[in-house]
Amino acid sequence: MLIVLENPPDSGLIFGGRFHARAGAGGCGPGRRPGRGGARRPARGGGRAGLREIGKNRPTLARCFITRTLPGTALDRLAQTHEVDVWPQHLPPTHEDLVKRAPAMEGLISLPTDPIDAELIENAPLLRAISNYAVGYDNIDLQAAKARQIPVGHTPDVLTNATADLAFALLLAVARRLPEAMAAVRAGEWLTWGPSSHLGVELANATLGIVGLGRIGQAVARRGEGFGMRVIHTDSRSTADDLASLLESADFVSLHAPLTEDTRHLIDETVLNAMKPTAILINTGRGGLVDHDALAAALKGGSIAGAALDVTEPEPIPLDHPLLDAPNLIITPHIGSATTTARERMAEIAVDNLLAGLAGEPMPHAVPD
Numbered sequence: 001m002l003i004v005l006e007n008p009p010d011s012g013l014i015f016g017g018r019f020h021a022r023a024g025a026g027g028c029g030p031g032r033r034p035g036r037g038g039a040r041r042p043a044r045g046g047g048r049a050g051l052r053e054i055g056k057n058r059p060t061l062a063r064c065f066i067t068r069t070l071p072g073t074a075l076d077r078l079a080q081t082h083e084v085d086v087w088p089q090h091l092p093p094t095h096e097d098l099v100k101r102a103p104a105m106e107g108l109i110s111l112p113t114d115p116i117d118a119e120l121i122e123n124a125p126l127l128r129a130i131s132n133y134a135v136g137y138d139n140i141d142l143q144a145a146k147a148r149q150i151p152v153g154h155t156p157d158v159l160t161n162a163t164a165d166l167a168f169a170l171l172l173a174v175a176r177r178l179p180e181a182m183a184a185v186r187a188g189e190w191l192t193w194g195p196s197s198h199l200g201v202e203l204a205n206a207t208l209g210i211v212g213l214g215r216i217g218q219a220v221a222r223r224g225e226g227f228g229m230r231v232i233h234t235d236s237r238s239t240a241d242d243l244a245s246l247l248e249s250a251d252f253v254s255l256h257a258p259l260t261e262d263t264r265h266l267i268d269e270t271v272l273n274a275m276k277p278t279a280i281l282i283n284t285g286r287g288g289l290v291d292h293d294a295l296a297a298a299l300k301g302g303s304i305a306g307a308a309l310d311v312t313e314p315e316p317i318p319l320d321h322p323l324l325d326a327p328n329l330i331i332t333p334h335i336g337s338a339t340t341t342a343r344e345r346m347a348e349i350a351v352d353n354l355l356a357g358l359a360g361e362p363m364p365h366a367v368p369d
Contacts, residue, residue, distance in 0.1 A: 129357025153353025209250030
């Protein structure tokens with residue numbers, strides 16, 4: 001049974017298995033041209049609390065809130081058995097928005113930008129399942145969810161290659177000073193071939209240090225080996241001395257550790273000063289792994305040669321942050337998993353997790369205890 005709001009709030013809805021979002025701040029559902037209005041308003045009718053029931057032989061099992069439109073057709077599949085409400089705007093819902101919608105939530109698909117904290121969970125008495133559209137889950141208060149026996153799912157494995165590709169693309173771009181060279185062309189500074197112009201470094205025979213040898217770290221290591229690099233690494237069993245040894249030896253340092261209380265600002269002033277002055281730092285893990293103020297100072301002071309970040313803290317990074325004035329730095333807007341293949345598969349997994357959780361079955365990709 002599909003429930004259609006006669007007077008829909010500023011949110012997306014599923015009509016007959018198709019997603020539509022009301023226009024607003026860039027929101028527009030697949031198969032829907034942006035324009036005035038959004039989801040077409042059905043004719044007024046009876047029903048409970050301003051709702052009209054469609055298909056009474058197909059009862060709606062749960063009200064599901066999706067914090068952003070997802071790529072692909074996974075939400076259509078979810079709408080076949082559940083009521084689906086999708087936040088339509090380009091910017092994510094605020095914490096206040098989430099808490100406001102919490103009382104009606106029975107199922108939730110969240111994004112890494114959504115703070116699913118104890119307050120929200122406390123205000124969601126009907127909530128039965130949380131599915132995070134990400135590999136990480138540091139945006140969710142797992143203890144609060146566990147106290148309510150609410151299962152939490154995530155989307156591991158599927159974005160490994162996409163993120164590893166980006167990590168290596170960033171590594172190559174900084175190593176060969178591509179942003180600087182491209183800017184010179186556009187500025188009309190490419191006057192001739194110069195023997196000393198835009199000199200970078202080669203990867204063959206260089207040492208690549210992987211901090212965090214999980215799935216993505218291993219994928220980056222394989223790419224490094226393909227370029228003839230010597231690969232060293234730390235993992236969850238490594239000590240502070242192991243990390244210090246890696247930093248002293250590595251020409252490139254790529255971060256893939258999870259963000260925890262122990263790893264927050266893992267790369268701080270002391271660590272940056274221990275790296276080679278010719279070293280390049282890559283972070284496609286979590287923004288909080290790096291002390292951004294310390295990194296800005298290290299780049300400006302020449303403690304390291306360059307850096308590339310796909311993640312920052314906060315996101316987006318403020319335009320007046322000193323890091324944005326640092327030399328030989330690339331920052332991309334958290335696009336590690338931004339391939340069509342990865343993002344659509346993530347949506348499928350997120351829906352699989354939510355369907356299982358709402359059915360009282362084990363999630364296929366539950367967050368580990």
